[in-house]
Amino acid sequence: MKDDAAQRHILPLNLYLAVGSGLLVLTVITVAAAQMDFGQMNLLIAMGIAVVKATLVAMFFMHLKYDNRIYMLVFVGSLLFLGVFIIFTMFDTLRRGDIYEEISEPYLKEAVIYRTAETGTASSHAAADSSHTAAEAETETTDH
């Protein structure tokens, strides 16, 4: 039972408090950084800080730094597959413009927010061919 006690890793109180304070300081930094404009770097900075915070939580609060490495393997494995999932999807969705002409169209043309000028609010986003769909939508909505 003695070596079992050693496996439990009772971490010092100050370490927990230090990690907690570190997380709070990083939260302040990320909010402050968001008030400034770094252009393309904005997303990278915000995600970078989030990754540092997540690492602190996983390593110390979740004890990954002290535990059997198998748990680290499971966790990092899940992140690896999440990366594959998102990055490989982006290979598709970000390159579609190379083949097709990209147009931004409303998904719900009949939605209130896409009503055209004659019904009240002007919307430049309703597609050019929507004069008849908008009229249709108007009759539909007045039906209710």
Added chain:
Amino acid sequence: MSQTTARPAHLQHHFTDVHQQAESAKLGIWIFLLTEVLLFGGLFCFYAIYRSWNPDMFHNAHAFLNVWMGATNTVVLIVSSLTMALAIRSMQLGRRKHTIVFLAGTVLLACVFMVIKYFEYSHKIHLGQLPGKWYFFEGIAGTNPHIFFSAYFLMTGLHGFHVLGGIAVITWLIIKTARGSFSPEYYTPIEMTGLYWHLVDLIWIFLFPLFYLIG
């Protein structure tokens, strides 16, 4: 591992010793957390696709989220993660009363999180920013602003359900601790719940900048 003559009451018959039992439980909970990462992963992927397609609309729509409420919730959740970690530490040291205090603090902070979330949600519902056919807010420039709110409500909503689940489980832990079910030799349920709670915190650490702090 030395063979113990008397098997402790909390040791299930199909494990050789308490160490193996604790390690198995921990591996189980980590595999559960893996499925949680992938569950949220689908929504993160959805977010990535639509934000890359509509960067300006996402930027315009995010202005309708209250950064200070989001930041407060981040602080609340981080502190609740800290109290959860301290609850486990207290039980490791055999301080049962401290464990109860820290667990109660965690539940309280989780409730504060949900109350703030309630105010955020009710304001958005009032403005007509619920996604899909319930979306009728007209103040955001860009095509399909309801997509942003679909992502917002789905991701923070699923996260909110996890917080509610955490509240229920941690309340159960408080009762079990008060009844004396845990000791420095056996506190696996507290430790496992702690891991789950830290993951909920970890997911919020990413949700916060992705929704409230779009540059």
